[in-house]
Amino acid sequence: MQLYNSLTRKKDEFIPREAGKVSMYTCGPTVYHYAHIGNLRSYIMEDVLEKYMVYSGLDVTRVMNITDVGHLTSDGDTGDDKMLKGAKRENKTVLEIAKFYTDAFFEDCRKLNIKKPEIVEPATGCIDDFIKVIEGLLEKGFAYIAGGNVYFDTSKLQQYYVFNDFKEEDLAVGVREGVEEDTNKRNKADFVLWFTKSKFDDQELKWNSPWGIGYPGWHIECSCISMKHLGEYLDIHCGGIDNAFPHHTNEIAQSEAYIGHKWCNYWFHVLHLNTSGGKMSKSKGEFLTVSLLESKGYDPIVYRFFCLLSHYRKSLVFSYENLDNAVVSYDKLVARIAALDFNDKNIDNAAFAELKSKFTEALDNDINTSLAITAVYDVLKAKTNDGTKLALIADFDKVLSLDLISHAQKAKSGKNEFEIPAEIAALLEERAQARKNKDFAKADELRDKITQAGYIIEETRQGTIIKPAN
Numbered sequence: 005m006q007l008y009n010s011l012t013r014k015k016d017e018f019i020p021r022e023a024g025k026v027s028m029y030t031c032g033p034t035v036y037h038y039a040h041i042g043n044l045r046s047y048i049m050e051d052v053l054e055k056y057m058v059y060s061g062l063d064v065t066r067v068m069n070i071t072d073v074g075h076l077t078s079d080g081d082t083g084d085d086k087m088l089k090g091a092k093r094e095n096k097t098v099l100e101i102a103k104f105y106t107d108a109f110f111e112d113c114r115k116l117n118i119k120k121p122e123i124v125e126p127a128t129g130c131i132d133d134f135i136k137v138i139e140g141l142l143e144k145g146f147a148y149i150a151g152g153n154v155y156f157d158t159s160k161l162q163q164y165y166v167f168n169d170f171k172e173e174d175l176a177v178g179v180r181e182g183v184e185e186d187t188n189k190r191n192k193a194d195f196v197l198w199f200t201k202s203k204f205d206d207q208e209l210k211w212n213s214p215w216g217i218g219y220p221g222w223h224i225e226c227s228c229i230s231m232k233h234l235g236e237y238l239d240i241h242c243g244g245i246d247n248a249f250p251h252h253t254n255e256i257a258q259s260e261a262y263i264g265h266k267w268c269n270y271w272f273h274v275l276h277l278n279t280s281g282g283k284m285s286k287s288k289g290e291f292l293t294v295s296l297l298e299s300k301g302y303d304p305i306v307y308r309f310f311c312l313l314s315h316y317r318k319s320l321v322f323s324y325e326n327l328d329n330a331v332v333s334y335d336k337l338v339a340r341i342a343a344l345d346f347n348d349k350n351i352d353n354a355a356f357a358e359l360k361s362k363f364t365e366a367l368d369n370d371i372n373t374s375l376a377i378t379a380v381y382d383v384l385k386a387k388t389n390d391g392t393k394l395a396l397i398a399d400f401d402k403v404l405s406l407d408l409i410s411h412a413q414k415a416k417s418g419k420n421e422f423e424i425p426a427e428i429a430a431l432l433e434e435r436a437q438a439r440k441n442k443d444f445a446k447a448d449e450l451r452d453k454i455t456q457a458g459y460i461i462e463e464t465r466q467g468t469i470i471k472p473a474n
């Protein structure tokens with residue numbers, strides 16, 4: 005598999021350190037508010053990456069942190085504490101806020117068919133690990149204490165700006181967002197590992213440390229949580245492109261300074277979701293969430309489909325018009341699948357292999373999801389039997405996770421607007437089998453049972469349709 009690697013700035017062949025096994029790390033959400041759909045785009049594309057690795061036979065262990073301790077609004081070491089802000093807004097404790105929005109985040113993920121990582125670790129559960137690494141960095145001379153805080157000394161590194169896209173001039177902390185420059189820093193790029201001098205008198209979560217009562221900086225979380233669960237070597241680290249600097253840059257700085265060798269080989273960054281007004285964020289314009297889309301009548305899966313239609317390394321523009329176009333395409337696609345003969349269980353192995361190779365070629369080439377979806381259309385157009393087509397689509401959907409088969413089945417049974425109880429669906433399936441075996445007496449008997457239960461069966465050119473009698 006070829007993957008674009010932000011470290012080398014080119015597509016590299018993905019080779020895990022240990023053959024067949026992949027250690028993957030994902031920066032999790034800061035749980036002070038609902039996730040907006042721009043952040044969820046990153047998680048959708050990372051989900052495709054993970055599922056495709058598994059589909060390709062790799063054994064993936066994925067770790068995600070939950071930022072539930074003071075992380076500052078400017079992403080630098082200045083600005084407001086996001087968690088505290090959320091707690092004040094909702095009149096709750098910081099931990100209540102964290103619990104509520106962690107659950108809300110995974111509920112959104114569930115609706116978008118994003119698999120939960122095997123290991124999810126809240127930062128507040130790892131304070132001892134952070135302290136251990138910070139102590140190590142002080143011992144090795146990569147950190148210093150100033151004004152009560154512990155800072156990482158970026159001047160001790162051979163190369164700090166590893167992603168090459170940023171220069172020191174970009175780091176004009178003092179002029180950005182009207183925040184004060186931290187005069188304790190020896191170098192502009194230095195960052196806080198541990199705060200004891202909180203700018204916030206009412207900082208809620210604090211812990212004892214060798215440097216006094218305080219709380220960890222944001223960046224140290226990911227380094228420590230990754231090393232805690234995945235060891236000193238990480239195969240691939242994922243995140244939104246806005247985290248490349250300073251967050252990921254700082255993660256690399258402190259991890260490699262601590263362990264004394266290269267830490268992570270591949271960096272996978274997903275580009276922004278923009279609105280016509282620019283980059284989407286929680287602070288500007290309409291706050292776009294999964295719940296908002298649902299309240300407007302959109303199935304969250306269609307948002308996933310919308311994301312998959314574009315490459316993850318291209319900025320994507322969100323508008324309701326664009327989403328409506330995705331709805332039309334998705335419905336048409338599902339209708340075409342629904343028109344296939346679901347009773348055909350025959351597989352043409354040669355056709356299967358040939359059509360599958362188009363799908364794997366697309367994803368092997370830097371997770372080209374739009375071409376992978378084209379491969380689904382190629383299946384529908386192909387000159388092969390319906391059983392083969394359905395098997396291929398079900399196979400591709402292990403990675404795409406667009407519920408293509410189940411939505412097609414629903415469309416087929418006309419079941420979009422109402423639920424058919426499982427026992428009725430089972431009778432219908434039994435009847436289809438009886439008809440296939442030309443056991444028409446049994447089929448009629450089953451039809452009667454279904455009718456008595458209050459459902460009507462209609463045979464149409466698209467197949468059997470079932471609906472409530474009234």
Ligand SMILES: [Zn+2]
Pocket residue numbers: 030031032226251255
């Ligand atoms: Zn992180």
